[in-house]
Amino acid sequence: MNRELRLKLGVEVEEVPGLQLEDLLTVGSKIFYQTHFYPLVKMQNNVREIYLVFKGVNGQIPALLNVEVKKSNDQVEILCGGMEISKRNKYEKELLAAKKQAENALLHNAELREAKNKLLKNQSLLEFQLREVNLLKEQQQEIFRLIAHDLQEPLRKTIFMSNYILNTTTELSSGTEERVRKIINYNIKMREMLLMLLRFKELEGRNLEYTSINLSDLVSSAVKSLMIDNKDSIILTCPNTCISLKGDYKLLKNLFVALIRNSQNEQHANKDRLLININAFVTVKNNNFQIKDHYQYKKFVKITYTDNSKGYSSKLNKIIQKSEDLNKVNIGLAYSAQVVDKHNGAMEAASLNGKGVNYTIFLPIDPDLKN
Amino acid sequence: MTSEIINRNNVKVLGEGEKTILFAHGFGCDQNMWRFVTPAFEKNYKIVLFDYVGCGNSDLSAYVPDRYSELQGYAQDILEICSTLNLENVIFVGHSVSCMIGLLADMENQHLFSSLIFIGPSARYVNDMDYLGGFSKEDLEGLLEVMDNNYLGWASFLAPVVMKNEDKPELTKELEVSFCSTDPIITRNFAEVTFFSDNRDDLANLTKPCLVLQCSDDAIAPDEVGQYIHEQIKGSTFEKMNATGHCPHLSHPTETIRLMKKFLKSQYHFS
Numbered sequence: 001m002n003r004e005l006r007l008k009l010g011v012e013v014e015e016v017p018g019l020q021l022e023d024l025l026t027v028g029s030k031i032f033y034q035t036h037f038y039p040l041v042k043m044q045n046n047v048r049e050i051y052l053v054f055k056g057v058n059g060q061i062p063a064l065l066n067v068e069v070k071k072s073n074d075q076v077e078i079l080c081g082g083m084e085i086s087k088r089n090k091y092e093k094e095l096l097a098a099k100k101q102a103e104n105a106l107l108h109n110a111e112l113r114e115a116k117n118k119l120l121k122n123q124s125l126l127e128f129q130l131r132e133v134n135l136l137k138e139q140q141q142e143i144f145r146l147i148a149h150d151l152q153e154p155l156r157k158t159i160f161m162s163n164y165i166l167n168t169t170t171e172l173s174s175g176t177e178e179r180v181r182k183i184i185n186y187n188i189k190m191r192e193m194l195l196m197l198l199r200f201k202e203l204e205g206r207n208l209e210y211t212s213i214n215l216s217d218l219v220s221s222a223v224k225s226l227m228i229d230n231k232d233s234i235i236l237t238c239p240n241t242c243i244s245l246k247g248d249y250k251l252l253k254n255l256f257v258a259l260i261r262n263s264q265n266e267q268h269a270n271k272d273r274l275l276i277n278i279n280a281f282v283t284v285k286n287n288n289f290q291i292k293d294h295y296q297y298k299k300f301v302k303i304t305y306t307d308n309s310k311g312y313s314s315k316l317n318k319i320i321q322k323s324e325d326l327n328k329v330n331i332g333l334a335y336s337a338q339v340v341d342k343h344n345g346a347m348e349a350a351s352l353n354g355k356g357v358n359y360t361i362f363l364p365i366d367p368d369l370k371n
Numbered sequence: 372m373t374s375e376i377i378n379r380n381n382v383k384v385l386g387e388g389e390k391t392i393l394f395a396h397g398f399g400c401d402q403n404m405w406r407f408v409t410p411a412f413e414k415n416y417k418i419v420l421f422d423y424v425g426c427g428n429s430d431l432s433a434y435v436p437d438r439y440s441e442l443q444g445y446a447q448d449i450l451e452i453c454s455t456l457n458l459e460n461v462i463f464v465g466h467s468v469s470c471m472i473g474l475l476a477d478m479e480n481q482h483l484f485s486s487l488i489f490i491g492p493s494a495r496y497v498n499d500m501d502y503l504g505g506f507s508k509e510d511l512e513g514l515l516e517v518m519d520n521n522y523l524g525w526a527s528f529l530a531p532v533v534m535k536n537e538d539k540p541e542l543t544k545e546l547e548v549s550f551c552s553t554d555p556i557i558t559r560n561f562a563e564v565t566f567f568s569d570n571r572d573d574l575a576n577l578t579k580p581c582l583v584l585q586c587s588d589d590a591i592a593p594d595e596v597g598q599y600i601h602e603q604i605k606g607s608t609f610e611k612m613n614a615t616g617h618c619p620h621l622s623h624p625t626e627t628i629r630l631m632k633k634f635l636k637s638q639y640h641f642s
Binding site for chain 1: 397398399400403404406435437438440441443444447467475478479506507510511512513514515516517518519520521522556566572573575576590591616617618621622
């Protein structure tokens with residue numbers, strides 16, 4: 001180390017051996033030394049024009065460094081030369097600031113232009129889609145009106161008539177009586193499903209009532225309302241024990257009720273205990289689920305729901321299946337997915353036959369209430 | 372789609388084994404950082420190397436500022452690479468900020484990694500109440516200033532003049548275009564995302580076997596930080612290295628390899 005540098009750094013000649021270059025630097029420069037400077041020297045055996053700042057006796061000393069590593073048979077010699085650039089640096093800093101300002105303005109401008117183009121393009125698309133959605137909505141409303149009133153009534157009457165036959169006719173053969181009871185059961189099942197469908201439909205028009213919700217409380221209250229015999233059969237684990245979020249308490253409770261009810265319906269006959277595992281943690285996730293290449297990060301609760309039921313392969317958006325039992329399960333699922341959707345969240349399902357279900361639910365911690 | 376991601380992240384697959392090790396480079400350079408370590412694993416493992424978008428030889432045009440405004444965006448890179456290559460039961464090896472990126476990737480897809488090796492991890496660089504990260508806000512602003520004044524980004528143009536690899540001529544060509552020569556604006560953004568990140572609350576979510584390699588005298592991830600990470604990740608293994616500095620895979624590859632193999636042996640009964 002030459003005299004000039006020793007004076008500037010306040011280092012005596014005898015102190016020099018054993019000094020580490022990085023210890024002479026400001027903290028910011030020390031990081032850069034570790035992340036860039038050292039790897040470069042190590043792999044290239046030389047670097048040129050690297051800017052580092054030394055801790056001087058009278059304040060910071062910005063310098064440009066060149067390093068050359070000389071390897072001979074059994075010796076490594078590191079030569080380092082530098083030049084103080086305080087004055088030049090002041091000027092350069094101003095240049096950099098101006099450059100950054102110009103770049104930001106340019107970037108901002110480019111972003112604005114791109115946004116404008118996108119907006120124009122999306123507007124016409126939106127118009128078209130809105131028209132289509134409105135048409136679909138009208139049709140759907142018609143169908144649901146049919147379900148709500150016109151189908152309920154004949155069902156109610158069939159059940160009433162069948163009961164009447166059972167109660168008033170004394171000489172029914174046992175075979176006939178059994179069949180009439182089956183008719184009643186079928187009709188009751190159908191009415192249950194219709195009610196579920198209606199509940200599903202009602203969700204659409206519902207405005208959410210946001211309150212602050214503690215997730216553990218929510219799940220336990222859902223479990224309680226189901227009156228499950230063996231309370232030990234549901235396991236809830238949260239690594240960060242106290243997770244709270246804003247949401248509609250009633251709907252979110254219904255969501256867990258629907259999921260747990262599904263698990264019960266699909267319970268393995270040969271397994272005596274239904275095990276449900278609900279796990280949750282907070283994570284940051286891109287808020288844009290649909291639009292590609294668009295990123296806006298937000299805090300979400302990630303809930304994973306697994307059980308040891310039979311499991312079935314089904315897609316969330318598919319309500320109608322061939323088997324009646326599956327239909328019941330799927331309406332419950334579709335209901336759950338819709339609740340999540342209403343909260344601006346996302347729900348994914350993975351289920352393997354025989355291995356139980358595996359749902360992943362993302363709910364925003366603090367949803368944008370304007371939506 | 373397949374080749375799109377491979378090109379975008381400059382993905383390289385080598386090695387003769389079946390089990391996969393994914394090496395994720397830290398802030399500063401690119402996959403070249405692993406070159407002294409990977410040869411020791413080539414015989415028994417499949418090795419996957421890559422550059423994050425915005426680093427090394429990645430496709431800079433794929434850099435979407437919003438996406439990479441959080442470490443989650445970088446975790447997406449890892450998830451997309453793994454799904455493109457159909458990887459599972461991966462051994463994840465991350466250096467520096469990549470440790471937390473790997474943790475975030477694991478939180479998003481828990482079926483991907485079978486174990487994780489963290490080299491010089493930190494969950495938060497800025498000091499906080501009851502937490503010593505090692506840096507004050509002013510320190511990190513000093514780093515950003517140093518970065519602004521270094522024109523490594525321009526090195527790609529000057530490479531033939533500046534870089535002379537006399538003893539390893541075969542490297543020169545590669546270095547011309549790649550080594551540490553990153554886009555200055557992207558690198559600055561990466562620095563900000565890295566050094567102002569806070570992943571302390573995420574640590575408890577890691578339940579896989581995890582090795583924490585802590586260097587001696589690491590100016591970037593001090594002893595306290597590594598110890599903190601070890602305490603927060605239940606069941607993790609902590610190894611204090613003799614290696615000094617922040618890049619033991621560059622400065623002390625032999626010790627790094629030995630400790631990695633020791634951990635792998637304890638997990639998979641072969642190394």
